[in-house]
Amino acid sequence: MKLRCPICGKTYDEPVQRCECGEPVEFELFKGEPYIGKSVWERFWDFWPVEPALEFSLGEGDTPLMKSRLGDEFGVKLYLKNETVNPTWSFKDRGTFLAMSYALKAGYKTVGTVSTGNMAASVSAYASRFGLKAKILVSESAGDEKLKAVSVYGGEVIRVLGDYGRLYFESLKLGEKLGVYFMNSDNPFRIEGYKGIAFEIAEELTPDYVLIPTSSGGLFRGIAKGFIELYENGLIDGLPKLIAVQAEGCSPICKAFREGKEKVERFENPRTIAKAIANPCPPSGNAVLKLLRELGGGCVSVSDDEIRKAQKRLALEGLFAQPASATGIAALGKLNLPEGVKVVSILTGSGLRTLKDAPAGKITECPLEGLENCLR
Ligand SMILES: Cc1ncc(COP(=O)(O)O)c(C=O)c1O
Ligand SMILES: [Zn+2]
Known part of the structure; x- marks a missing residue:
């Protein structure tokens, strides 16, 4: 496992998430060839940093x-x-599935993320699918309705009062200390x-x-x-x-x-x-x-x-x-x-x-007796 900082070039052999310089790290380029296979995970098997746990896939990817x-x-x-x-x-499901495959293999029992919308729902769902616990950190202002679509999958939703911007870094630090694998937006x-x-x-x-x-x-x-x-x-x-x-x-x-x-x-x-x-x-x-x-x-x-x-x-x-x-x-x-x-x-x-924020479309009301006219 070789990770590299795209900004300062420093390399790491262990699975860190950020470089000492503060920037995100990334895996070095993969070499390989494509195969015939049912899913994108199988067809591009050589290109993933961890073996995709296909038995826990929910069918992410291969979109039209x-x-x-x-x-x-x-x-x-x-x-x-x-x-x-x-x-x-x-699209978050693609990244969540691969990060979750790593968390499972590395022996984590709990995963986490910082999000209020798409990524929160994705991590909550995949954690349950993989048999792991999830801690989903959301901002003070996150609406109840959106959070329902997260907690329904079983993840624990934690509303954090304070600077949401700092939460990203705080979660990585505490995750390391407490053994919670945080898969944030650029994991x-x-x-x-x-x-x-x-x-x-x-x-x-x-x-x-x-x-x-x-x-x-x-x-x-x-x-x-x-x-x-x-x-x-x-x-x-x-x-x-x-x-x-x-x-x-x-x-x-x-x-x-x-x-x-x-x-x-x-x-x-x-x-x-x-x-x-x-x-x-x-x-x-x-x-x-x-x-x-x-x-x-x-x-x-x-x-x-x-x-x-x-x-x-x-x-x-x-x-x-x-x-x-x-x-x-x-x-x-x-x-x-x-x-x-x-x-x-x-x-x-x-x-x-x-x-909730979508524009309302036009709705026509029609008495049953007048249906013929309404259909013209
Ligand atoms: C619907 C949607 N589009 C685009 C993005 C942008 O992705 P990223 O944060 O990786 O730049 C997000 C991120 O949350 C998203 O939810
Ligand atoms: Zn760096």
Whole structure:
């Protein structure tokens, strides 16, 4: 097991989560070849840092990639990678499954995470599936309704009063002391699990651009590493341009990228409807910034209004994405991409998780006696 800090280059033989310099660490590039297999875990068997515990899989990954007619509006060939169909409705399940496979193998009895939405539900569900206990740390402001979708799986929900930003680091420190394996947003195993998105896309097409809703930066780093490993192993001929998409009301990575800064700074007064991607201090922010510069990617921020419109457009194509997840489509209107290029937008999580905030549709009332008229 060899981990490396993408910022200072220091390497580690033991499974640490952060480098001494404070940045997240990641596994070195894997070498291998693809096989015939039922699941992405089996087909890319050589590329995981721990053996996937397939007997505990809930069927995460292998999600549909579908052509969208919205591409016509923007003069591009648009494909949607529908991560909303994962077992707990978001891409988080891929990373949770792999991190949980490690926790089980390493002998942990309890796992944890810091989240209020998609990752909280995912860790709670997979912990139960794996027969482990889960401690889910949520912020003071987390709504009761969202927490129900977490506690239903059996995880213990702990509301933490205090600075939510500090909780990420505090949880890692205490987890180590108490033997609780915390799998937060950019845990090294979690990131490896997200590589499957890149692998599955490459099995079907060669995209020119991939649009990635970005908060902590874990998902972006995972998809980037997936494509880099495919390229380094001679399985694809070139890398797509990766575009990080953030909400204007909380866009610390885009701000640092635009201003040519080397470090991401805290984004003051975050405010957006895309709550799932509203991390003002992204723990993988500097690592994403470095990747964007090295790979020639881009960062686009979109307004709440643009997000709402994108969410509606997707729904009218039969896909109910949560606001954070619709940001990729919102970004399409701002990117001015060359005519005819192939674009993949990652639909990261389901709108059902944020149902309370969804726009109400039109409902017609009709007396039974007048039904014939209503149906005309
Ligand atoms: C729906 C959705 N999209 C995108 C993201 C961004 O992922 P990351 O924090 O790894 O950048 C999240 C993270 O919570 C999410 O819940
Ligand atoms: Zn370092």
